[in-house]
Amino acid sequence: MAHVDRQQWDVVVVGAGGAGLRAAIEARERGARTAVICKSLFGKAHTVMAEGGIAASMANVNENDNWQVHFRDTMRGGKFLNQWRMAELHAREAPDRVWELETWGALFDRTADGRISQRNFGGHEYPRLAHVGDRTGLELIRTLQQKIVALQQEDFERTGDYESRLKVFQECTVTQVLKAHDRVAGAFCYARESGRFFVLEAPAVVLATGGIGKSFKVTSNSWEYTGDGHALALLVGASLVNMEFVQFHPTGMVWPPSVKGILVTESVRGDGGVLRNSEGKRFMFDYIPEVFKEKYAQTEEEGDRWYDDPDNNRRPPELLPRDEVARAINAEVKAGRGSPHGGVFLDVSTRMPAETIRRRLPSMYHQFKELADVDITAEAMEVGPTCHYVMGGVAVESETAAAVGVPGLFAAGEVAGGMHGSNRLGGNSLSDLLVFGRRAGAHAAEHAAVMDRRDEVPAEVIDAAAAEALAPFRAEDGAENPYALHQELQQTMNDLVGIIRREAEMAKALKRLAELRVRARRAGVEGHRQFNPGWHLALDLRNMLLVSECIALSALERTESRGGHTREDYPSMDRAWRPVNLVCRPVEPAPADPAAARIALVRQRTEPIRPDLLALFAKEELVKYLAEEELYE
Amino acid sequence: MSTYEARFKVWRGDGDGGGLKDFAVEVHDGEVVLDIIHRLQATQAPDLAVRWNCKAGKCGSCSAEINGRPRLLCMTRMSVFSREETVTVTPLRAFPVVRDLVTDVSFNYAKAREVPSFVPPKDLAAGEYRMQQIDVERSQEFRKCIECFLCQDTCHVVRDHEENKAAFAGPRFLMRVAELDMHPLDAAGEAGLDRKRAAQEEHGLGYCNITKCCTEVCPEGIRITDNALIPLKERAVDRKYDPLVWLGSKIRRRSEG
Ligand SMILES: Cc1cc2nc3c(=O)[nH]c(=O)nc-3n(C[C@H](O)[C@H](O)[C@H](O)COP(=O)(O)OP(=O)(O)OC[C@H]3O[C@@H](n4cnc5c(N)ncnc54)[C@H](O)[C@@H]3O)c2cc1C
Ligand code: SF4
Ligand code: SF4
Ligand code: FES
Numbered sequence: 001m002a003h004v005d006r007q008q009w010d011v012v013v014v015g016a017g018g019a020g021l022r023a024a025i026e027a028r029e030r031g032a033r034t035a036v037i038c039k040s041l042f043g044k045a046h047t048v049m050a051e052g053g054i055a056a057s058m059a060n061v062n063e064n065d066n067w068q069v070h071f072r073d074t075m076r077g078g079k080f081l082n083q084w085r086m087a088e089l090h091a092r093e094a095p096d097r098v099w100e101l102e103t104w105g106a107l108f109d110r111t112a113d114g115r116i117s118q119r120n121f122g123g124h125e126y127p128r129l130a131h132v133g134d135r136t137g138l139e140l141i142r143t144l145q146q147k148i149v150a151l152q153q154e155d156f157e158r159t160g161d162y163e164s165r166l167k168v169f170q171e172c173t174v175t176q177v178l179k180a181h182d183r184v185a186g187a188f189c190y191a192r193e194s195g196r197f198f199v200l201e202a203p204a205v206v207l208a209t210g211g212i213g214k215s216f217k218v219t220s221n222s223w224e225y226t227g228d229g230h231a232l233a234l235l236v237g238a239s240l241v242n243m244e245f246v247q248f249h250p251t252g253m254v255w256p257p258s259v260k261g262i263l264v265t266e267s268v269r270g271d272g273g274v275l276r277n278s279e280g281k282r283f284m285f286d287y288i289p290e291v292f293k294e295k296y297a298q299t300e301e302e303g304d305r306w307y308d309d310p311d312n313n314r315r316p317p318e319l320l321p322r323d324e325v326a327r328a329i330n331a332e333v334k335a336g337r338g339s340p341h342g343g344v345f346l347d348v349s350t351r352m353p354a355e356t357i358r359r360r361l362p363s364m365y366h367q368f369k370e371l372a373d374v375d376i377t378a379e380a381m382e383v384g385p386t387c388h389y390v391m392g393g394v395a396v397e398s399e400t401a402a403a404v405g406v407p408g409l410f411a412a413g414e415v416a417g418g419m420h421g422s423n424r425l426g427g428n429s430l431s432d433l434l435v436f437g438r439r440a441g442a443h444a445a446e447h448a449a450v451m452d453r454r455d456e457v458p459a460e461v462i463d464a465a466a467a468e469a470l471a472p473f474r475a476e477d478g479a480e481n482p483y484a485l486h487q488e489l490q491q492t493m494n495d496l497v498g499i500i501r502r503e504a505e506m507a508k509a510l511k512r513l514a515e516l517r518v519r520a521r522r523a524g525v526e527g528h529r530q531f532n533p534g535w536h537l538a539l540d541l542r543n544m545l546l547v548s549e550c551i552a553l554s555a556l557e558r559t560e561s562r563g564g565h566t567r568e569d570y571p572s573m574d575r576a577w578r579p580v581n582l583v584c585r586p587v588e589p590a591p592a593d594p595a596a597a598r599i600a601l602v603r604q605r606t607e608p609i610r611p612d613l614l615a616l617f618a619k620e621e622l623v624k625y626l627a628e629e630e631l632y633e
Numbered sequence: 634m635s636t637y638e639a640r641f642k643v644w645r646g647d648g649d650g651g652g653l654k655d656f657a658v659e660v661h662d663g664e665v666v667l668d669i670i671h672r673l674q675a676t677q678a679p680d681l682a683v684r685w686n687c688k689a690g691k692c693g694s695c696s697a698e699i700n701g702r703p704r705l706l707c708m709t710r711m712s713v714f715s716r717e718e719t720v721t722v723t724p725l726r727a728f729p730v731v732r733d734l735v736t737d738v739s740f741n742y743a744k745a746r747e748v749p750s751f752v753p754p755k756d757l758a759a760g761e762y763r764m765q766q767i768d769v770e771r772s773q774e775f776r777k778c779i780e781c782f783l784c785q786d787t788c789h790v791v792r793d794h795e796e797n798k799a800a801f802a803g804p805r806f807l808m809r810v811a812e813l814d815m816h817p818l819d820a821a822g823e824a825g826l827d828r829k830r831a832a833q834e835e836h837g838l839g840y841c842n843i844t845k846c847c848t849e850v851c852p853e854g855i856r857i858t859d860n861a862l863i864p865l866k867e868r869a870v871d872r873k874y875d876p877l878v879w880l881g882s883k884i885r886r887r888s889e890g
Contacts, residue, residue, distance in 0.1 A: 041684070042742065043780055044692045058760075099759040105751030105816065107769045107776060114763035132773065138691065139776060150750035162746055193731050222686040256663020262689050367689055370708055372663070483675040527680030530647065531732040534679035 010448035015208030017045035018433030019413025021144035026441030050137025051265035053129025055427030056094035062126040067091040078421020085398035097434035106143040123425040180455035184408030188465035195529020203451040204444035216387035217494035220263040226540040227547035229415035241417040243392035244554035245564040250325035252386025254343035273348040277337035284317040287328035343384035393417030401440035412440035422563025472538040479524025482538040667706035682733035693781030703783040775812035784847035801837035804847035811861035
């Protein structure tokens with residue numbers, strides 16, 4: 001096998017979104033030599049697309065806010081399935097993580113008294129999202145990118161080399177995490193530009209690869225979201241938890257077809273936008289579920305008063321958690337009350353002066369004007385649900401972000417599971433990235449520091465990784481087109497494991513996935529290794545198929561509806577499922593036959609919620625969520 | 634829904650050379666040029682190299698030249714061309730080609746490193762920053778930048794003058810200097826760093842003759858020339874010739890707190 005370059009680092013961070021960059025900053029500040037590797041250019045990761053804001057209970061706009069209220073909202077949003085210690089750490093630490101960004105140069109929108117402004121969002125009791133217009137993700141990623149540059153400038157002063165202690169390998173992809181002696185020893189990578197292979201050896205690897213949306217046809221996610229980190233973790237023996245929970249954001253664009261799925265930020269509703277059906281009715285009032293009845297306005301008048309007087313009125317139901325709104329839209333369309341292109345109407349034009357809309361929602365204004373010829377200051381938008389976020393992910397320890405069962409592996413950000421339970425609140429991802437990115441970086445650095453004897457990756461492990469990556473060039477006659485396979489996968493997931501799920505359809509999906517898996521073995525590509533998107537896609541298929549299988553298996557198993565998992569055959573939440581996590585593990589040893597099942601699914605009981613955290617809720621509320629036996633504990 | 638067949642010329646090749654290839658390809662209602670490039674990949678040219686991420690004008694990945702003009706592929710609708718027109722797509726001209734529509738933009742990352750970072754004020758802890766909206770707005774405009782580098786590509790100072798690249802940061806990074814300079818709490822001055830002078834002496838502001846070409850191509854509509862470069866120049870000039878102006882502005886700024 002050809003010679004493959006090896007480099008030694010202390011910590012390798014896979015991913016340069018919010019979680020990866022925050023992890024890298026922390027690891028480097030704690031003295032670890034840190035390499036960051038990402039598929040796109042530096043500064044282009046998915047985080048850049050986040051719009052609405054970062055949730056943190058700074059209490060700048062409503063002084064009643066604090067971490068306990070934020071914790072409570074997060075648990076409610078996740079229907080109490082959240083890994084509660086993560087939700088607690090997240091709520092406690094988010095304000096410090098946001099303020100710290102200001103010391104690195106971030107410029108958030110301000111309150112009248114000069115502090116960071118905070119806006120309303122679905123499921124958050126008080127205005128809580130720090131924001132910059134509707135381009136908060138851009139501000140976040142640019143600030144972290146510029147902090148990395150600042151650290152590199154420091155290193156340059158000291159060593160004459162910008163990259164001596166912190167280096168970004170941009171446009172490179174990791175295809176395997178490598179192990180030696182049953183612990184992490186590095187990552188196998190290819191450079192997209194040249195197609196060349198290289199190995200980054202390190203005793204600690206942080207996965208911060210984001211989500212899985214590209215397995216679905218209608219999605220707000222970019223090509224990067226092929227579930228790589230989920231699959232990489234699984235392939236080295238880690239577990240994935242609660243993969244059935246996939247968030248369909250209620251408002252994606254529905255027209256024109258080429259932009260179908262692109263996100264319309266929730267800030268549109270947070271700032272006053274309303275949802276109407278083809279009859280002009282604000283239908284969300286008909287869809288307030290029992291558990292939320294006391295918390296939402298029952299009339300349009302009350303909902304409208306809430307924007308100016310939130311202490312004496314309840315919020316409008318347009319601001320229910322996303323899963324509720326997405327299901328409601330789905331039901332309206334199904335009942336024949338949809339918009340011309342199969343969505344519903346989202347209107348701000350009758351709610352605010354044009355000037356205000358342009359100032360508060362500049363990129364939405366721009367997006368609709370440029371892509372759909374719609375002037376949102378004059379007419380309603382058409383919107384419908386789009387696959388947006390995966391709550392499920394790598395099972396991690398709450399404090400350290402260490403992946404359960406694989407020494408040296410860490411995971412943070414969207415790729416990690418647990419934090420959001422069955423449904424994530426808007427704004428809670430960006431804060432999650434910062435809180436757990438920092439923790440992952442710190443613990444990875446610590447892990448590397450105590451591993452004074454470094455493991456060398458055995459040559460045969462590297463040869464095997466190289467052979468796997470080159471397989472698409474060796475496909476024989478009858479090779480499958482990776483683009484066609486990808487489209488079939490997306491259609492399957494969209495139609496059979498989408499927003500509303502049924503047992504028979506999911507069983508069918510699993511059969512189709514098995515067939516696709518066999519065919520994907522024969523995926524073939526033309527051309528050479530230099531910047532070849534067909535080859536890249538052929539390699540990503542392995543990951544998308546693995547992750548899709550986990551989603552379908554878990555969704556079939558969970559016979560209830562909760563958060564981002566809705567079963568037509570089991571339409572209500574079942575308290576008995578509250579303390580149950582579904583965990584996917586790799587079948588070991590991996591079966592040679594590609595048609596054989598590779599994932600084993602097990603049920604695992606969740607850790608009991610700490611009493612002082614339970615005490616934050618009223619008894620009457622807990623009764624609605626907790627399983628019978630938990631109430632007596 | 635109406636569909637037609639469009640004629641495209643797409644540059645294919647690598648660092649060693651290449652040329653325009655002809656394609657006939659289907660176009661549907663509402664599509665943008667990036668959709669057509671993707672259709673070519675899926676049906677006719679699976680290894681056609683192109684960068685993209687967000688498909689919504691937010692990440693600045695899909696920069697290229699369409700009919701000779703620097704643009705984002707994802708924000709250029711097919712409806713701006715007539716059906717008869719041949720659409721020509723070529724890589725950014727100011728940067729070396731890697732493959733097809735992908736260029737080596739490392740020049741920009743090198744320039745980014747040369748601009749000294751934000752200097753946090755010593756006497757303020759995290760959480761104590763207070764700034765008025767009106768004071769942050771100037772810098773916020775520049776922070777809308779998605780780093781598509783279209784302005785870098787179009788600026789005549791480097792577009793056909795490789796030799797100027799060493800001395801000239803380009804509009805995107807001169808604007809970064811202006812952004813930091815206008816940041817209400819940047820403490821560069823206290824640390825002995827004069828950002829305006831640096832713009833002139835270290836980052837090549839003097840090469841810019843305010844043609845405004847950068848502003849014209851900016852997909853974010855940032856008024857690079859008027860709001861960043863010209864103010865930077867004016868004050869750099871004051872400073873260069875009149876030390877009193879420099880001193881005066883420093884004193885005023887400190888007492889503002
Ligand atoms: C349109 C949109 C709007 C959103 N708005 C909000 C919002 O307002 N508030 C909020 O809290 N959340 C929001 N979200 C969600 C949030 O943006 C994401 O969950 C979050 O940015 C994920 O960050 P991350 O750091 O986990 O991963 P990302 O930012 O996605 O980064 C993943 C990184 O991993 C790299 N990578 C992946 N696979 C590999 C591999 N195999 N090898 C090497 N590198 C790899 C990628 O290149 C990338 O650099 C939004 C999401 C979308 C799509
Ligand atoms: S205004 Fe200056 S920076 Fe902009 S294109 Fe003209 S010369 Fe270049
Ligand atoms: S200033 Fe405008 S044109 Fe230049 S890189 Fe930024 S967004 Fe692109
Ligand atoms: S793909 Fe992001 S700007 Fe075009």
